[in-house]
Amino acid sequence: MGTEIDLSSHQEEEVAYALDNAKVPYCIWGRPLLRIYGDSATQFSGWVIPDDRLEDASETLVSIGYRFCQIGEECDIMQNGNGSHPHSDYHFHPDEVLQHSPRNGLPTVTISLYPKSSILWSFPDPPVGLPEPNDAYYMLASDERLPCHIGAPLSPWLSWGRRSPERYPLKIPKPIKYLENMVARRCRALDGSEDPYHWMKEIYSLVNIMMSNRIPNLLFLDGVSSPFERYLAIMCNDIYPLSKRKEKAWEYLHVMYADLKNNFALPPPGKQFFRAGEDLNTRIAKWQGFCNRLAKWKIKVLEHED
Ligand SMILES: [Zn+2]
Numbered sequence: 001m002g003t004e005i006d007l008s009s010h011q012e013e014e015v016a017y018a019l020d021n022a023k024v025p026y027c028i029w030g031r032p033l034l035r036i037y038g039d040s041a042t043q044f045s046g047w048v049i050p051d052d053r054l055e056d057a058s059e060t061l062v063s064i065g066y067r068f069c070q071i072g073e074e075c076d077i078m079q080n081g082n083g084s085h086p087h088s089d090y091h092f093h094p095d096e097v098l099q100h101s102p103r104n105g106l107p108t109v110t111i112s113l114y115p116k117s118s119i120l121w122s123f124p125d126p127p128v129g130l131p132e133p134n135d136a137y138y139m140l141a142s143d144e145r146l147p148c149h150i151g152a153p154l155s156p157w158l159s160w161g162r163r164s165p166e167r168y169p170l171k172i173p174k175p176i177k178y179l180e181n182m183v184a185r186r187c188r189a190l191d192g193s194e195d196p197y198h199w200m201k202e203i204y205s206l207v208n209i210m211m212s213n214r215i216p217n218l219l220f221l222d223g224v225s226s227p228f229e230r231y232l233a234i235m236c237n238d239i240y241p242l243s244k245r246k247e248k249a250w251e252y253l254h255v256m257y258a259d260l261k262n263n264f265a266l267p268p269p270g271k272q273f274f275r276a277g278e279d280l281n282t283r284i285a286k287w288q289g290f291c292n293r294l295a296k297w298k299i300k301v302l303e304h305e306d
Contacts, residue, residue, distance in 0.1 A: 007032070007045045007109060013168035014064060015047070015111065022060045024053050025126040027138060027171045029119055029178070030085060030202075035160040037175055038147040038214030039205045044085055044112075048173075050125045051115040058090050058113065066092035066111060077108045085198045086119075086270065088112035120181050121267050126171055137177050141170040147214040161214075175219060179206050180228045184267050187257050191280055194270020207235045227256045251287040258284050 007015065012032065019026045030046035049057045058068055069075050073087045090113040116123060123137050131138040139145075146162035163170060173181075182202040189196035209215060210232070224232065234249045257280070260266045 007111065009163065009167070011109070012045075012170055015061065016170050017168050018060050018064045019057060020129070022056060022063075023128050024057045024060055025050055025128050026057065027120075027126045027173050028141075029114070029173065033172055033178070034202070034205045034209070036141050036146060036162060036172060037206070038160055038209045038212070040158050040160050045110060046085065046088070046112050046114055046119070048114050048116050048119050048126070051117050054089060054113060054115055058092075061092050061111060061113075066094060068092055069110075077110060085112075086114075086194065088114050089118075117268065118271075119185075120173060120178070122181060122184070122265075123173065123177065130169060131171060135174075137174055138171055139174050141172050142167070145215070145219050175206070175209075175215060176224050179203070179232075180225065181267070182206065183228050183231055183256075184260060184265070187253050187260060188267045188269065190253060190257050190283075191269065203235070207232075211236055211238060227259050231256060254280075254284045254287045258288070 012028070016026070027048050028046065029048050031044040032046075047057070062068060069077075069091050072091075075091065077093065078087075078091065092111045092113075094109050116125065126138050127135070131140065141163040142165040143162060147160070149159065149161035149164065151159040151161075182199055185194075186196055186199035186203060188194070189199060231249060231252055234252055235245055237245060240248075257266070
Protein backbone atom coordinates (compact mmCIF):
# COMPACT_ATOMS: atom_id res chain seq x y z
CA MET A 1 0.00 0.00 0.00
CA GLY A 2 1.38 3.36 -0.99
CA THR A 3 0.94 6.81 0.39
CA GLU A 4 0.43 9.95 -1.58
CA ILE A 5 2.32 13.04 -0.66
CA ASP A 6 1.50 16.52 -1.82
CA LEU A 7 3.73 18.88 -3.71
CA SER A 8 6.44 20.97 -2.15
CA SER A 9 5.74 24.69 -2.36
CA HIS A 10 8.26 24.89 -5.24
CA GLN A 11 6.39 22.24 -7.17
CA GLU A 12 3.10 23.99 -6.45
CA GLU A 13 4.50 27.16 -7.95
CA GLU A 14 5.72 25.26 -10.99
CA VAL A 15 2.24 23.83 -11.57
CA ALA A 16 0.57 27.21 -10.91
CA TYR A 17 2.92 28.87 -13.41
CA ALA A 18 2.23 26.25 -16.07
CA LEU A 19 -1.55 26.50 -15.61
CA ASP A 20 -1.43 30.29 -15.70
CA ASN A 21 0.72 30.15 -18.81
CA ALA A 22 -1.84 27.86 -20.46
CA LYS A 23 -4.62 30.20 -19.26
CA VAL A 24 -6.26 27.38 -17.30
CA PRO A 25 -8.09 28.72 -14.23
CA TYR A 26 -7.36 26.87 -11.00
CA CYS A 27 -7.26 27.10 -7.24
CA ILE A 28 -5.88 24.64 -4.72
CA TRP A 29 -7.94 22.99 -2.02
CA GLY A 30 -7.53 20.41 0.74
CA ARG A 31 -4.58 20.01 3.06
CA PRO A 32 -2.11 22.45 1.48
CA LEU A 33 -4.85 25.06 1.65
CA LEU A 34 -5.51 24.34 5.32
CA ARG A 35 -1.80 24.79 5.99
CA ILE A 36 -1.90 28.20 4.33
CA TYR A 37 -4.93 29.10 6.46
CA GLY A 38 -2.97 28.15 9.56
CA ASP A 39 -3.23 24.44 10.32
CA SER A 40 -0.34 21.99 10.13
CA ALA A 41 -2.40 19.42 8.30
CA THR A 42 -1.43 16.20 6.55
CA GLN A 43 -0.79 15.47 2.89
CA PHE A 44 -3.07 15.91 -0.06
CA SER A 45 -2.60 18.07 -3.16
CA GLY A 46 -6.02 18.88 -4.58
CA TRP A 47 -6.55 21.30 -7.46
CA VAL A 48 -9.95 22.62 -8.51
CA ILE A 49 -10.38 23.24 -12.25
CA PRO A 50 -13.47 24.41 -14.15
CA ASP A 51 -15.17 21.28 -15.51
CA ASP A 52 -14.70 22.25 -19.14
CA ARG A 53 -10.96 22.92 -18.65
CA LEU A 54 -9.98 19.61 -17.02
CA GLU A 55 -8.56 18.21 -20.23
CA ASP A 56 -6.47 21.36 -20.73
CA ALA A 57 -5.18 21.14 -17.16
CA SER A 58 -4.31 17.49 -17.70
CA GLU A 59 -2.33 18.27 -20.85
CA THR A 60 -0.53 21.08 -19.04
CA LEU A 61 0.61 18.77 -16.24
CA VAL A 62 1.85 16.23 -18.76
CA SER A 63 3.78 18.99 -20.52
CA ILE A 64 5.79 19.70 -17.37
CA GLY A 65 6.65 16.10 -16.60
CA TYR A 66 3.78 14.63 -14.65
CA ARG A 67 2.22 11.42 -15.85
CA PHE A 68 -1.54 10.91 -15.97
CA CYS A 69 -2.19 7.81 -13.87
CA GLN A 70 -4.51 5.59 -15.85
CA ILE A 71 -5.05 3.22 -12.94
CA GLY A 72 -7.36 5.79 -11.41
CA GLU A 73 -9.08 4.96 -8.13
CA GLU A 74 -7.39 1.57 -7.88
CA CYS A 75 -3.88 3.06 -7.98
CA ASP A 76 -1.82 1.56 -5.17
CA ILE A 77 -0.42 4.93 -4.20
CA MET A 78 -3.92 6.27 -3.62
CA GLN A 79 -4.88 3.43 -1.29
CA ASN A 80 -3.77 5.17 1.86
CA GLY A 81 -6.39 3.37 3.82
CA ASN A 82 -8.14 6.24 5.53
CA GLY A 83 -10.63 7.31 2.89
CA SER A 84 -9.55 10.79 3.75
CA HIS A 85 -10.60 12.54 0.58
CA PRO A 86 -12.88 12.01 -2.37
CA HIS A 87 -11.62 10.26 -5.46
CA SER A 88 -10.41 12.71 -8.05
CA ASP A 89 -11.32 12.63 -11.72
CA TYR A 90 -7.63 12.67 -12.68
CA HIS A 91 -4.43 12.16 -10.76
CA PHE A 92 -0.79 12.43 -11.73
CA HIS A 93 2.59 11.35 -10.47
CA PRO A 94 6.05 12.48 -11.49
CA ASP A 95 7.02 10.75 -14.70
CA GLU A 96 9.64 8.49 -13.16
CA VAL A 97 7.27 7.03 -10.58
CA LEU A 98 5.36 4.94 -13.05
CA GLN A 99 8.56 3.55 -14.53
CA HIS A 100 9.74 2.21 -11.20
CA SER A 101 6.68 0.76 -9.52
CA PRO A 102 5.98 -0.72 -7.08
CA ARG A 103 6.96 1.99 -4.65
CA ASN A 104 7.10 -0.32 -1.64
CA GLY A 105 5.12 2.02 0.52
CA LEU A 106 7.24 5.07 -0.15
CA PRO A 107 5.32 8.35 -0.08
CA THR A 108 4.78 9.43 -3.66
CA VAL A 109 4.07 12.88 -5.01
CA THR A 110 0.55 13.00 -6.37
CA ILE A 111 -1.52 15.77 -7.92
CA SER A 112 -5.27 15.30 -7.96
CA LEU A 113 -7.54 17.33 -10.23
CA TYR A 114 -11.18 17.88 -9.37
CA PRO A 115 -13.93 19.46 -11.43
CA LYS A 116 -15.15 22.62 -9.76
CA SER A 117 -18.73 21.30 -9.75
CA SER A 118 -17.77 18.54 -7.31
CA ILE A 119 -15.89 20.62 -4.72
CA LEU A 120 -16.61 24.36 -5.00
CA TRP A 121 -19.88 24.10 -6.88
CA SER A 122 -21.20 27.47 -5.64
CA PHE A 123 -18.06 29.33 -6.74
CA PRO A 124 -17.63 31.15 -10.04
CA ASP A 125 -14.67 29.93 -12.08
CA PRO A 126 -11.31 31.10 -10.70
CA PRO A 127 -9.80 34.02 -12.58
CA VAL A 128 -7.25 33.25 -15.28
CA GLY A 129 -4.81 35.83 -13.92
CA LEU A 130 -4.58 37.38 -10.48
CA PRO A 131 -7.78 37.75 -8.43
CA GLU A 132 -9.06 41.30 -8.05
CA PRO A 133 -8.37 42.71 -4.55
CA ASN A 134 -12.11 42.71 -3.81
CA ASP A 135 -12.81 39.26 -5.31
CA ALA A 136 -15.48 37.65 -3.11
CA TYR A 137 -14.31 34.09 -3.72
CA TYR A 138 -10.59 33.97 -4.47
CA MET A 139 -7.40 35.41 -3.03
CA LEU A 140 -3.67 34.79 -3.21
CA ALA A 141 -1.82 32.53 -0.80
CA SER A 142 0.39 35.53 0.02
CA ASP A 143 -2.53 37.70 1.23
CA GLU A 144 -1.48 39.59 4.36
CA ARG A 145 -4.74 38.76 6.14
CA LEU A 146 -3.56 35.16 6.34
CA PRO A 147 -1.38 34.04 9.27
CA CYS A 148 2.36 34.71 9.20
CA HIS A 149 4.40 31.89 7.76
CA ILE A 150 5.78 29.44 10.31
CA GLY A 151 8.43 27.38 8.59
CA ALA A 152 11.90 26.16 9.52
CA PRO A 153 12.79 24.01 11.36
CA LEU A 154 9.56 22.40 10.18
CA SER A 155 9.68 20.46 6.92
CA PRO A 156 7.96 22.19 3.97
CA TRP A 157 5.07 19.76 4.43
CA LEU A 158 4.52 20.76 8.03
CA SER A 159 4.98 24.52 7.81
CA TRP A 160 1.92 26.72 7.73
CA GLY A 161 0.76 30.26 7.07
CA ARG A 162 0.84 32.57 4.09
CA ARG A 163 3.34 32.39 1.28
CA SER A 164 5.98 34.98 0.63
CA PRO A 165 4.83 37.70 -1.80
CA GLU A 166 8.18 37.21 -3.54
CA ARG A 167 7.18 33.71 -4.64
CA TYR A 168 5.08 32.88 -7.69
CA PRO A 169 1.41 33.70 -6.84
CA LEU A 170 -0.80 30.77 -5.90
CA LYS A 171 -4.59 31.10 -6.05
CA ILE A 172 -6.72 29.86 -3.18
CA PRO A 173 -10.40 30.10 -2.22
CA LYS A 174 -11.28 32.63 0.47
CA PRO A 175 -11.73 30.95 3.86
CA ILE A 176 -15.31 31.89 4.53
CA LYS A 177 -16.62 30.72 1.17
CA TYR A 178 -14.51 27.60 1.37
CA LEU A 179 -15.84 26.78 4.81
CA GLU A 180 -19.42 27.23 3.63
CA ASN A 181 -18.82 24.77 0.81
CA MET A 182 -17.24 22.22 3.13
CA VAL A 183 -20.15 22.45 5.58
CA ALA A 184 -22.67 22.15 2.76
CA ARG A 185 -20.86 19.07 1.43
CA ARG A 186 -20.93 17.55 4.90
CA CYS A 187 -24.63 18.33 4.98
CA ARG A 188 -25.18 16.65 1.62
CA ALA A 189 -23.45 13.50 2.88
CA LEU A 190 -26.29 13.03 5.37
CA ASP A 191 -28.23 11.34 2.59
CA GLY A 192 -25.56 8.65 2.32
CA SER A 193 -24.49 9.61 -1.19
CA GLU A 194 -20.87 10.04 -0.12
CA ASP A 195 -18.44 9.47 2.71
CA PRO A 196 -18.67 12.38 5.18
CA TYR A 197 -15.24 11.73 6.68
CA HIS A 198 -13.20 14.09 4.51
CA TRP A 199 -15.64 16.97 4.94
CA MET A 200 -15.65 16.45 8.70
CA LYS A 201 -11.86 16.64 8.80
CA GLU A 202 -11.88 19.83 6.76
CA ILE A 203 -14.47 21.43 9.01
CA TYR A 204 -12.74 20.45 12.26
CA SER A 205 -9.48 21.81 10.92
CA LEU A 206 -11.11 25.10 9.91
CA VAL A 207 -12.82 25.37 13.29
CA ASN A 208 -9.47 24.80 15.00
CA ILE A 209 -7.96 27.61 12.96
CA MET A 210 -10.83 29.91 13.87
CA MET A 211 -10.69 29.09 17.55
CA SER A 212 -6.93 29.53 17.69
CA ASN A 213 -7.52 32.99 16.25
CA ARG A 214 -4.79 32.50 13.68
CA ILE A 215 -7.02 34.34 11.23
CA PRO A 216 -8.93 37.25 12.73
CA ASN A 217 -12.58 36.39 13.17
CA LEU A 218 -13.76 39.00 10.74
CA LEU A 219 -12.03 37.35 7.84
CA PHE A 220 -14.03 34.23 8.54
CA LEU A 221 -17.27 35.58 9.84
CA ASP A 222 -17.94 38.93 8.27
CA GLY A 223 -20.52 38.00 5.71
CA VAL A 224 -20.95 34.34 6.53
CA SER A 225 -24.38 33.41 5.26
CA SER A 226 -27.24 31.70 6.97
CA PRO A 227 -27.50 28.85 7.85
CA PHE A 228 -23.73 28.38 8.08
CA GLU A 229 -23.35 31.09 10.70
CA ARG A 230 -25.43 29.14 13.16
CA TYR A 231 -23.54 25.94 12.48
CA LEU A 232 -20.28 27.73 13.28
CA ALA A 233 -21.78 29.20 16.41
CA ILE A 234 -22.36 25.67 17.64
CA MET A 235 -18.98 24.28 16.62
CA CYS A 236 -17.00 27.19 18.06
CA ASN A 237 -18.87 27.55 21.33
CA ASP A 238 -16.11 26.41 23.64
CA ILE A 239 -18.07 26.78 26.86
CA TYR A 240 -19.37 23.33 25.91
CA PRO A 241 -17.13 20.26 25.55
CA LEU A 242 -16.25 19.28 21.99
CA SER A 243 -18.33 16.10 22.17
CA LYS A 244 -21.41 18.15 23.04
CA ARG A 245 -20.73 20.63 20.24
CA LYS A 246 -20.32 17.82 17.72
CA GLU A 247 -23.56 16.23 18.88
CA LYS A 248 -25.49 19.49 18.52
CA ALA A 249 -23.81 20.31 15.20
CA TRP A 250 -24.90 16.88 13.92
CA GLU A 251 -28.50 17.62 14.88
CA TYR A 252 -28.35 21.08 13.37
CA LEU A 253 -26.94 19.69 10.10
CA HIS A 254 -30.32 18.05 9.57
CA VAL A 255 -32.11 21.36 9.99
CA MET A 256 -29.63 22.86 7.56
CA TYR A 257 -30.15 20.02 5.07
CA ALA A 258 -33.88 20.76 4.96
CA ASP A 259 -33.18 24.49 4.63
CA LEU A 260 -30.69 24.08 1.76
CA LYS A 261 -32.96 21.60 0.01
CA ASN A 262 -35.93 23.96 0.20
CA ASN A 263 -33.79 26.71 -1.29
CA PHE A 264 -32.35 24.44 -4.02
CA ALA A 265 -28.92 25.11 -2.53
CA LEU A 266 -27.79 21.56 -1.73
CA PRO A 267 -24.54 20.52 -3.43
CA PRO A 268 -24.81 17.79 -6.06
CA PRO A 269 -24.79 14.26 -4.60
CA GLY A 270 -21.51 12.39 -4.32
CA LYS A 271 -20.52 9.67 -6.76
CA GLN A 272 -20.48 6.86 -4.25
CA PHE A 273 -23.25 5.54 -2.09
CA PHE A 274 -22.36 4.71 1.49
CA ARG A 275 -25.20 4.34 3.93
CA ALA A 276 -28.18 6.44 4.77
CA GLY A 277 -28.54 4.98 8.25
CA GLU A 278 -31.78 5.83 9.96
CA ASP A 279 -34.22 7.37 7.53
CA LEU A 280 -33.07 10.92 6.82
CA ASN A 281 -36.55 12.42 6.83
CA THR A 282 -37.23 10.90 10.24
CA ARG A 283 -34.07 12.46 11.60
CA ILE A 284 -34.89 15.83 10.07
CA ALA A 285 -38.35 15.79 11.63
CA LYS A 286 -36.80 14.83 14.98
CA TRP A 287 -34.54 17.88 15.08
CA GLN A 288 -36.66 20.50 13.33
CA GLY A 289 -37.34 22.20 16.66
CA PHE A 290 -33.65 22.53 17.34
CA CYS A 291 -33.38 26.03 15.87
CA ASN A 292 -35.62 27.45 18.57
CA ARG A 293 -33.69 25.78 21.36
CA LEU A 294 -30.44 26.98 19.80
CA ALA A 295 -31.38 30.57 20.56
CA LYS A 296 -30.34 29.86 24.17
CA TRP A 297 -26.77 29.15 23.10
CA LYS A 298 -24.30 31.90 23.57
CA ILE A 299 -22.85 32.60 20.14
CA LYS A 300 -19.45 33.41 21.47
CA VAL A 301 -17.40 33.39 18.31
CA LEU A 302 -19.73 35.86 16.61
CA GLU A 303 -18.89 38.55 19.13
CA HIS A 304 -16.17 40.25 17.13
CA GLU A 305 -13.26 41.53 19.10
CA ASP A 306 -12.02 45.03 18.38
ZN1 LIG B 1 -1.71 6.70 -9.51
